[in-house]
Amino acid sequence: MLLSVLLQEGPAQTTNYMLLGYAVIFGVMLLYVLSLYLRQRNLERDLELMQDLQERQ
Amino acid sequence: MEAKPRMLAVLDSVTLALLLIASYMVFFYAPMEAVMGNVQRVFYFHVAAGWVGMLGFLVAAVAGGIYLRSGNRRWDLMSLASVEIGMVFAFINVVTGSIWARPIWNTWWTWDPRLTTATIMLLIYAAYLLLRQGIEDPDRRARFGAVYAIVGFLSVPLTFFSARLFRTIHPVVIGTNPPGASGAFDMTPLMLQTFLFSLLTFTFIFIDLLWHRIRVGRLADKVEQMKLKLMS
Numbered sequence: 570m571l572l573s574v575l576l577q578e579g580p581a582q583t584t585n586y587m588l589l590g591y592a593v594i595f596g597v598m599l600l601y602v603l604s605l606y607l608r609q610r611n612l613e614r615d616l617e618l619m620q621d622l623q624e625r626q
Numbered sequence: 627m628e629a630k631p632r633m634l635a636v637l638d639s640v641t642l643a644l645l646l647i648a649s650y651m652v653f654f655y656a657p658m659e660a661v662m663g664n665v666q667r668v669f670y671f672h673v674a675a676g677w678v679g680m681l682g683f684l685v686a687a688v689a690g691g692i693y694l695r696s697g698n699r700r701w702d703l704m705s706l707a708s709v710e711i712g713m714v715f716a717f718i719n720v721v722t723g724s725i726w727a728r729p730i731w732n733t734w735w736t737w738d739p740r741l742t743t744a745t746i747m748l749l750i751y752a753a754y755l756l757l758r759q760g761i762e763d764p765d766r767r768a769r770f771g772a773v774y775a776i777v778g779f780l781s782v783p784l785t786f787f788s789a790r791l792f793r794t795i796h797p798v799v800i801g802t803n804p805p806g807a808s809g810a811f812d813m814t815p816l817m818l819q820t821f822l823f824s825l826l827t828f829t830f831i832f833i834d835l836l837w838h839r840i841r842v843g844r845l846a847d848k849v850e851q852m853k854l855k856l857m858s
Contacts, residue, residue, distance in 0.1 A: 579655070580659065580660055580661060580662065580663035580664075581661065581662055581663040581665070581729060582663060583656070583662060583663040583665035583666075583729045584664040584665075585662040585667045586664075586665040586725055586726065586728060587668055589725050590665070590667075590672070590722045590726065591668070592649050592666075592724045593718065593721050593722055593725065594671050594675065594718055594722060597714060597717065597718050597721075598714075598718070598831075601629050601711075601714045601765050601834075601835070603756070605835070605838050605839060605842055608842050608846075609838075609841070609842050609845065612842065612845040612846055612848075612849050613628075613845065615849045616705055616845065616848060616849050616852065619849065619852040619853065619856060620852075622691075622856055623852070623855070623856060624796035626856070
């Protein structure tokens with residue numbers, strides 16, 4: 570490990586891993602926000618439908 | 627349709643602004659680490675995600691305890707919401723850790739104590755979400771959820787301290803690195819500022835998402851009650 574560090578000329582070329590990491594971070598967060606939005610929208614639709622049914626009864 | 631509270635709209639905007647600033651700091655403000663290169667930048671959001679995961683599980687245990695004392699359904703909703711958000715961020719933490727490990731440890735995965743305890747913690751809370759779905763009675767479900775959230779929380783300090791208690795290659799941020807730690811680095815002042823700002827940003831993200839998730843939970847409760855009313 571120490572030898573490889575001493576022989577290394579510059580930082581390791583790891584940009585692709587960084588990009589992959591941030592793609593996962595932003596991707597998962599975006600998916601979760603989307604799931605919250607969709608659940609909220611579907612529940613609001615269900616609620617409206619049930620209020621309609623209740624009024625008809 | 628229930629209108630979004632003004633405070634929540636403000637919180638959304640502040641959180642988004644913080645996330646943009648934190649992202650700028652991660653990519654352009656913090657210097658590149660001399661040995662690991664750009665992959666070290668994953669560290670800022672990796673640790674922040676781990677922090678939100680553990681914070682979520684802590685809030686879930688506290689809310690569960692309050693529910694058991696008060697019986698108020700609001701606390702069960704908060705407990706469930708916290709576990710769900712905690713799961714999302716604990717998952718991000720584990721996956722980004724694996725991505726960082728590939729060039730640094732030369733492997734995607736190793737059964738190191740920290741990685742193992744983090745995975746067990748994730749599975750414990752995944753089981754919480756699955757088991758809750760199997761209980762029909764809302765009161766029983768809430769009681770079960772509260773007890774599980776409290777007992778399940780034992781896995782959180784175990785995960786946090788695993789890198790200090792056991793022989794591990796996982797580096798630590800707070801305290802002295804274990805002798806076998808691989809991938810440790812000294813934080814420069816700019817790195818430390820970016821790290822602390824990322825922690826603050828993710829705490830805001832947690833509060834913002836928690837509020838949204840509780841609103842969804844309240845709406846789901848309302849729909850469930852109306853369904854029961856219509857069926858009776």
